[in-house]
Amino acid sequence: MIIFLCLALMLSLSTAEEITVAAASNLQFALEEVKNNFTQETQWGVKTVYGSTGKLAAQIKSGAPFDIFVAASTAEPESLYTNGLTNGAPRIFTYGLLVLWTLQDADLSEGMAVLKNPRFKKIALPDPKLAPYGKAAVTALQKEGLYEVLKTKLIFGDNITQTAQYIVSGNADIGFNAKSIVLSGPMQGKGHWVEVDSTLYTPIRQGVVQLKYGAEQHPEASKRFLEYLFSKNAGEIFKKYGYRL
Incomplete structure (x- = not known):
């Protein structure tokens, strides 16, 4: 029985979904902590791709298979939303x-x-x-x-x-x-x-969106990750790195 349960657990972990998050470079340290906590709590894996907000937005418009876009502004996510590439309007999760x-x-x-x-x-x-x-x-x-x-x-x-x-x-x-x-x-x-x-300077409003790819390919995992960015645990991490909520 114990062996069966262990095998079942290993199988569930090996088949757990992994989402890909495109994120602005300023988030590279804070978001690594956030995603690790998310994975521990949900068993969903998160792969992060970092770059400038502008270049990541261009990649998304060219069809890059990202589930979530975590930007250093709201302008680029808003543009993606206007062009029908997101599942909903951008939400501000922190201020840089x-x-x-x-x-x-x-x-x-x-x-x-x-x-x-x-x-x-x-x-x-x-x-x-x-x-x-x-x-x-x-x-x-x-x-x-x-x-x-x-x-x-x-x-x-x-x-x-x-x-x-x-x-x-x-x-x-x-x-x-x-x-x-x-x-x-x-x-x-x-x-x-x-x-x-x-x-x-104009406040650096950092926005996040669930992309169409994520909504279609990994709907539950990508939505849960987006919501996790607004959780108390994630908020404490962002504050530790100097962000304002």
Whole structure:
């Protein structure tokens, strides 16, 4: 009897559905914790694919087999919804925060004004055409009257991850990134960072949608994962990584 139950359990685990979640790069550490908890609670597996929100949206429009799209904005999910590629309108599950970050021994207490210091010759940020955090950084620079002054120093990463690599490797002297990245385990304690005044950029509303593919191929598992993002457990993880709910 015990052997039979063990075999039945092994069979159920081996045949459990696995969904694929396309997610913005700023979520790479927080979402890994969320998905692991989800799998422990439900036995459904979750494969994550990270990239810039813009590039992931383009892949979805080209037919990529993703079940859920977890974006760094609501604009791209809304566009997918308008084009009939989602099962419902996007929902905001969290708000992201922008930081200024350097590995140099620098005092960042004056905020973005520090960027005028000639020691900072290369300033990294995500590509504003692809990444909402990059768009937020450009908006903040413009509102502070710094964009035209500094634009020749700007270098662009495809996404949050590549931008972080520029900063950590020293290819950039300083840069803009997501608060969730500087609070992640691998990055904690590296360099100095300060939050960018959130009144200087449009709130980074991070939206999620169940895609048509997920609704058709893995309806229950993908819907449960979407709902799990709004659970108390997931919320605590997001807050730990600096997101606002």
